[in-house]
Amino acid sequence: MFELKMLSKASIPSALQKAERYRLLNEPYEAQSICLDILQVAPDNQEALIMLLLAYTDTFKEEIFPAFNKAVEVLERLGDSHCRIYYRGIINERRAKAHLDKGGPSSAQIAYDWYVKAMADYEQALNYCSPGNEDAALRWNTCARLLNENPHLKPSKEHHPVELTDGYE
Numbered sequence: 001m002f003e004l005k006m007l008s009k010a011s012i013p014s015a016l017q018k019a020e021r022y023r024l025l026n027e028p029y030e031a032q033s034i035c036l037d038i039l040q041v042a043p044d045n046q047e048a049l050i051m052l053l054l055a056y057t058d059t060f061k062e063e064i065f066p067a068f069n070k071a072v073e074v075l076e077r078l079g080d081s082h083c084r085i086y087y088r089g090i091i092n093e094r095r096a097k098a099h100l101d102k103g104g105p106s107s108a109q110i111a112y113d114w115y116v117k118a119m120a121d122y123e124q125a126l127n128y129c130s131p132g133n134e135d136a137a138l139r140w141n142t143c144a145r146l147l148n149e150n151p152h153l154k155p156s157k158e159h160h161p162v163e164l165t166d167g168y169e
Helices: 009-024 028-041 046-057 067-075 081-102 107-126 135-149
Strands: none
Touching: 009 028, 009 046, 028 046, 046 067, 046 081, 067 081, 081 107, 081 135, 107 135
16 A cells, blocks of 8 residues: 655645646546545645535546545535535536436436436525625526427426435435
8 A cells, every 4th residue: 555645735725726727637536636635634625625526526427426425425525505505506417417428218307307406406506695606597597508408308207306315315
């Protein structure tokens, strides 16, 4: 076993920039590693937690589990209720997209349910956002446009929406 090197607290800002760069380069595992290094030194660093959550969701297209569970675990560590609700919506929206991209039986209906669940989170987040921060409205509109423009995305005939607690217990 190799012993991991510890970062200094002074290196956190540049490490966060590197993590973001790796996410933008579509290298989520590298971004995850950097965020985990930051969290070893600063366990409550909200920026690193958010970046880690997003890096986990970046891997949904390859495999939803265990990344979904890891993202939900990180979600619970966010200190602000608005952030938790908003990023829960991000997790749900990205899960919907992953189901849609994977295809298969009922994928459109499953994706529909996760998009609707994400929209409910964004709607709730709007109640808590500070003036001028309408990120949740932008995400809600993206989901709404996607559903409006893709008529094959609809609930099944015996619609059983995803429960609000699914995957969050």
